[in-house]
Amino acid sequence: MIYRLMTFFIFTIMATLPLSLAGGHPLAASEIESPAIDNKEVESYAHLSKKLVKAVRDGEPYEEITQKLAEVTPEELREDLANSSHDKAFWLNIYNAYVQILLLDDPELFEDRNSWFGYNFFSSPQVTIAGKKLSFDDIEHGIMRRSKFKLSLGYVSKPELLVDDFIRKFWWEEVDPRIHFAVNCGAASCPYIAPFDPDRVEEQLEIATRQYLAENTDYDPDGNRVEVTRLMSWFRGDFGGVSGAIQMLKDYDIIPENTDPSVDFKEYDWTLELGNYQEL
Numbered sequence: 001m002i003y004r005l006m007t008f009f010i011f012t013i014m015a016t017l018p019l020s021l022a023g024g025h026p027l028a029a030s031e032i033e034s035p036a037i038d039n040k041e042v043e044s045y046a047h048l049s050k051k052l053v054k055a056v057r058d059g060e061p062y063e064e065i066t067q068k069l070a071e072v073t074p075e076e077l078r079e080d081l082a083n084s085s086h087d088k089a090f091w092l093n094i095y096n097a098y099v100q101i102l103l104l105d106d107p108e109l110f111e112d113r114n115s116w117f118g119y120n121f122f123s124s125p126q127v128t129i130a131g132k133k134l135s136f137d138d139i140e141h142g143i144m145r146r147s148k149f150k151l152s153l154g155y156v157s158k159p160e161l162l163v164d165d166f167i168r169k170f171w172w173e174e175v176d177p178r179i180h181f182a183v184n185c186g187a188a189s190c191p192y193i194a195p196f197d198p199d200r201v202e203e204q205l206e207i208a209t210r211q212y213l214a215e216n217t218d219y220d221p222d223g224n225r226v227e228v229t230r231l232m233s234w235f236r237g238d239f240g241g242v243s244g245a246i247q248m249l250k251d252y253d254i255i256p257e258n259t260d261p262s263v264d265f266k267e268y269d270w271t272l273e274l275g276n277y278q279e280l
Contacts, residue, residue, distance in 0.1 A: 045069070045077055046086035046198035049093035053195040056100050057277050066101075069094070070128040077130045078169055087172060088179075088205070089198040095139045096184050096193045098127045103186050103274055110186055110272045122185070132166045140183060142167040145175050145238065154237025177238040177248070178205040180231045181212035188273040189216075189229070194280040204280040210252045216266065219255045226261040233265040 048065060055062035072080075081087040102121075103110055113121040125133040134142075141150045147158040147167060154175075160168065182205060184190040191212050196204055218227040232245040239245040242263055249255045 044086055044198065045072065045080045046090040046093075049090045049097070050195045050197055052097045053093045053193065056097050056104075057193070057195070057275075062097075062101070066128075070131065072130050074130045074132070074166060074169060081170070083198070084173060085201050086198040087170075088176065089196040089201040091139055091143055091170075091172075092179065092182050092196045092201075094127065094129060095136060096182075099136065099184060099186050100193070100274060102126065103272065107272060107274075113270075130166075134166075136185070138164075138167060140179075143170045144172055144179050144183075145235075146171050148175070148237070152237070153233070154235040154239075175238050176205070177235070178209045180235055180238070181205075181209045184276065186272055186274060188269040188271040190273075190276070192276045192278040194278050196280075200280075207280045209248075210254075213249060213252050213254050217249060217254050218266075219261070221256075221259070224259070224261045225264065226255055227264045227266055230265040230268045 045068075048068065052062055052065045052069070054060075055065060081090055109119075109121050112119050122136045125135045125138070127134045127136070127139070137150060141148055142163070145154070147160075147163045148154055149156045149158060181191045182194070182196070184193045191208060194204060194208060212229070216229040220226070226246075226249065228245065228249070232239055232242075236242055236245060239248060246255075246261070246263065250257050250259075255261065
């Protein structure tokens, strides 16, 4: 009698356990009652921007990505970009990807890059991010360079009261002069495009800067002169003036530390040249 009761008791307990614990086939996830826990890692918008660059580079569909970027709220995007590395990677990727997207679709847009009236490729709003239509100037000179006047050589900023609320919300903490060796506006003299990874962006910016300066600097030790990219003239305030630009060349081992050369600036080749990519 006791044996029968124990057998019945053990059988009853086993019958109430999930099959995976009782030695049978595992239950489907939908059949197991458990707290709703989502273990799926949420993809950051910085990583999404990197995917966009790669999709444009590889000729793959990117419309789903651009739609997500357009529909995210400014508040959600600002929170997602709170980390400065994510912030840098995101806006660098957005700038580079959309220049390629627009010019691959219509190369003639590049011809209107200097117009003062009507459409201007860089100053006309045409990139929708978080519900806001931005120009390339908004992204580069507004967000990245904290609303510096484009033609002020990097020395004059707009009064904060005149800055659009969206731009001010996404201002970088400080101007990083290395961006000038990372953004590609479609011209032949522009740096090559790299998919910037928010987990490596500082390292990538270091590599991009050293590489671009090495390729675009001509140093003449006998004549004690150096010829550098005109980017260092157009945005000299970002580099700390011409002396700051010279110090950067020394910091990246482009010219010797114990030199004080005169400086000339190379002509910039504005020929349209798309599809220039590299891995960093």
